[in-house]
Every structure is written in C-alpha cells, then in structure tokens.
Amino acid sequence: MVRVGLVLHPTRDCSPAVRQVAVWTGGMGVELVAGRADVARLDLVAVTAVAPEELAATCDALIALGGDGTILGAMRLVSARPVPVLGVNLGHLGFLAEVEGRELGEALRSLVEGRATTESRGCLVARQADREWLAFNDAVLARVPGEGMVAADLSVGGQRYGHYRCDAVILATAMGSTAYTYAAGGPVVSPGLEGILVTPAAPMQGISRTVVLGGQDTLLLTISAGRPAVELDGVLTGRLQPGDDLAVSYRPDAGQLVRIEGSRSAARTRVKLSLLDLPYLPDELLEHLPPDLRAQLRDEPGEAGPGAP
Incomplete structure (x- = not known):
C-alpha cells in the first residue's frame, strides 16, 4: 500500500484541505498519515496518527x-531519504508552493493522471x-x-x-534566493543553479555585495x-561566540519537489516578486481590482488576497 504523509502548518486550521486529500486517497488504496500532534490538534479522521520518525521513514x-x-x-x-513533496499554499506568499489551496483538487487529479514530475533540490x-x-x-548569522x-x-x-x-550574513541556496537574501538586495537565481549565495544585510564594513x-x-x-x-530556514537553532567557526557546504539532490504539468507557479512567483516592491498592504491592493474579482479573491478559501505578506 502506498503511504502518503501530511505535513501541516503548526497553527493554521488545515482540516478542510485534509478532508479533500482524504476523499482523494479513500478509494485508491493509499494510506494517509500525519504526525500525532497534528491529528490530535485538528481532530482529523481518516488519517493515521504516527510519530514524526515514522512519517519520515x-x-x-x-x-x-x-x-x-x-x-x-x-x-x-525526509532529507535522509528524499521522497516527492507537493507544496500547497494555504496562506501567504508561498514562493515554494506548486499550487494554491483552491487548486488542490486539480493537482490531485493531475497526480492520478500522471501529469506530474519531480525536480531535485x-x-x-x-x-x-x-x-x-x-x-x-x-x-543566517543574525545580529x-x-x-x-x-x-x-x-x-x-x-x-x-x-x-x-x-547585521546578518545570509548563506542561501538558489531556491532560497527569493527569501531573506532577496530582501537584503541579493539577486534572484534560477533554482536549478547549484551554488551558495553569500549576502550581507546592512553591511558597515568589508564585503558589501552578494558573492555567488x-x-x-x-x-x-x-x-x-x-x-x-x-x-536555519528561519528557525532559531543556536548562538555563536567570538572564535567559533561555522562550516557550510552544498549537498545536491537532498530533496524532491512535485511539479504539476501546466502549473502557473512560475508566473505567480514573478507576480509576487513584483508585488513586494509596491508600497501597498494586501487589503490596499485589493481595492485596485475590479469589484467582481475583488469579491472572488476575498471569498477564496486559503487565500489572503494577492501580495499577502
């Protein structure tokens, strides 16, 4: 039996999307599993609760x-044994997500019909x-x-x-080039490039531009x-002291992202990057749209409007 794992946002209510996935897996001989804490927090049904170690393995x-x-x-x-990961954006910018929440049903159909591939990261x-x-x-080494x-x-x-x-030294992959290093003035790099971007934030002395x-x-x-x-990926991991060393290297093929045939994710990313430079808040951007489109976007589940932070 194929086993598909769910990794859920730690605080957001993802249960509507989980139910949608459960309906999809129900008649396909697929076992749907999630971490025990998530199953208990959202009172999920048709989902087997497992330990994180079992989910990974x-x-x-x-x-x-x-x-x-x-x-x-x-x-x-799953970095020790990379398996395909389908990213579904249920909230904010979601640069890495392949599909938005409202597209989940179509994405699941694409998987069944074989209209999906994977890309190594x-x-x-x-x-x-x-x-x-x-x-x-x-x-990131942050002040x-x-x-x-x-x-x-x-x-x-x-x-x-x-x-x-x-204020900070940012070491990023090409996939991460649209995150902190971009905010600090670094370049947007094709995610297919294998390398390390080193970008200082608010430099006072020394190297002041991105080194690739x-x-x-x-x-x-x-x-x-x-x-x-x-x-590490925005998670506070530790502290360093004067005299400490941090060694950083690049490991290829450490993960797999699912890509859906005909996905609009690349086009959305370009729009999202453009919106970051606009002097508007998300609700202010909505006011510039035609009334029918504005109402539609506000009613979409899992969407906070275009350019939501």
Missing part, C-alpha cells in the same frame, strides 16, 4: 499544507563543532540586539576570502565579534 510522498515554512520543514523531514549543510544542520533556503554587530571572516576552500561586519560560489566550494565563517543567532 515510511512515506512514499508528502503533501505539505501551509506556507513556505511548512514546505521547507517537510523537505528537511539541494540544501546547505551547516556544521559547528560536533553539530550538523540542514537548510534548503538559507542559513542579536545588545550583542553587537556580526563580524566574521570568510574562507573558501581553505583560503581567506574577506570579512563581514553587518560554486556547489563544490566549502565555506568557513569565523566569528571575530558579536554573538549572532544561527537561523
């Missing part, structure tokens, strides 16, 4: 219902002392208020490259001042 595919953070969490969950491997973490979007700016020396392949003095390095390069950041926080 036994599923043939995952459906991530939420936003980019949920999708990234799903990819990290690499991740960053960050190592500090005897600890190791993965990040599919970015690994902590009152602890001083982030000052770090960068070495590439064992050779000193330069230094940073800034190859996927084979190994980076070492040595903290010379400040006590930065370490964030």
Whole structure:
C-alpha cells in the first residue's frame, strides 16, 4: 500500500484541505498519515496518527499544507531519504508552493493522471563543532540586539576570502534566493543553479555585495565579534561566540519537489516578486481590482488576497 504523509502548518486550521486529500486517497488504496500532534490538534479522521520518525521513514510522498515554512520543514523531514513533496499554499506568499489551496483538487487529479514530475533540490549543510544542520533556503548569522554587530571572516576552500561586519550574513541556496537574501538586495537565481549565495544585510564594513560560489566550494565563517543567532530556514537553532567557526557546504539532490504539468507557479512567483516592491498592504491592493474579482479573491478559501505578506 502506498503511504502518503501530511505535513501541516503548526497553527493554521488545515482540516478542510485534509478532508479533500482524504476523499482523494479513500478509494485508491493509499494510506494517509500525519504526525500525532497534528491529528490530535485538528481532530482529523481518516488519517493515521504516527510519530514524526515514522512519517519520515515510511512515506512514499508528502503533501505539505501551509506556507513556505511548512514546505521547507517537510523537505528537511525526509532529507535522509528524499521522497516527492507537493507544496500547497494555504496562506501567504508561498514562493515554494506548486499550487494554491483552491487548486488542490486539480493537482490531485493531475497526480492520478500522471501529469506530474519531480525536480531535485539541494540544501546547505551547516556544521559547528560536533553539530550538523540542514537548510534548503538559507542559513543566517543574525545580529542579536545588545550583542553587537556580526563580524566574521570568510574562507573558501581553505583560503581567506574577506570579512563581514553587518547585521546578518545570509548563506542561501538558489531556491532560497527569493527569501531573506532577496530582501537584503541579493539577486534572484534560477533554482536549478547549484551554488551558495553569500549576502550581507546592512553591511558597515568589508564585503558589501552578494558573492555567488560554486556547489563544490566549502565555506568557513569565523566569528571575530558579536554573538549572532544561527537561523536555519528561519528557525532559531543556536548562538555563536567570538572564535567559533561555522562550516557550510552544498549537498545536491537532498530533496524532491512535485511539479504539476501546466502549473502557473512560475508566473505567480514573478507576480509576487513584483508585488513586494509596491508600497501597498494586501487589503490596499485589493481595492485596485475590479469589484467582481475583488469579491472572488476575498471569498477564496486559503487565500489572503494577492501580495499577502
């Protein structure tokens, strides 16, 4: 029996989408599973509750219902044995999602009809002392208020490259180029590129622009001042002290994202990037649309309107 796992947004009510998936899997000989905490929180039926370890080790595919953070969490969950992950956006910008919530039914039909493929994605491997973490979007050394700016020396392949003095040093994959590094002025890079983008946020000294390095390069950041926080895909992971090293390398083929034939995800991403530069809040943007379209978007389940943050 095929086993499909659900990875759900930790606070949002995803139960309508779960019911839609459960109807789809009900007559297909597919077992639908989710983490015990999610099943209990949403009182889900027709879904088998399992431990996170079992979810990671036994599923043939995952459906991530939420936003980019949920999708990234799903990819990290199965990074030891990458299986296809279908990202469904149920809220905000959702750059990584293949489909919006209202398109879930059509996406499920596409899977049944064989109109879907997968694309491999690499991740960053960050190592500090005897600890190791993965990040599919970015690994960030971020300034902590009152602890001083982030000052770090960068070495590439064992050779000193330069230094940073800034609010944050952002190390990103190409897939993560539309996240924090983009907000800090970095370029948008094709997700098919294998490499590491290094971008300083609010630099005061040293390297002030994005450096793009190859996927084979190994980076070492040595903290010379400040006590930065370490964030992996937006999750606070630890703190570094002066003298600490953080080694970062690139691991190819660490995850698989489902792509649906005829999906409009690429076009939506271009629109979403354009909307980020507009001086409007989501509700203000809605007021510029024709009344019928405005009413339709406000009624759509799982949608917060175009350009929702």
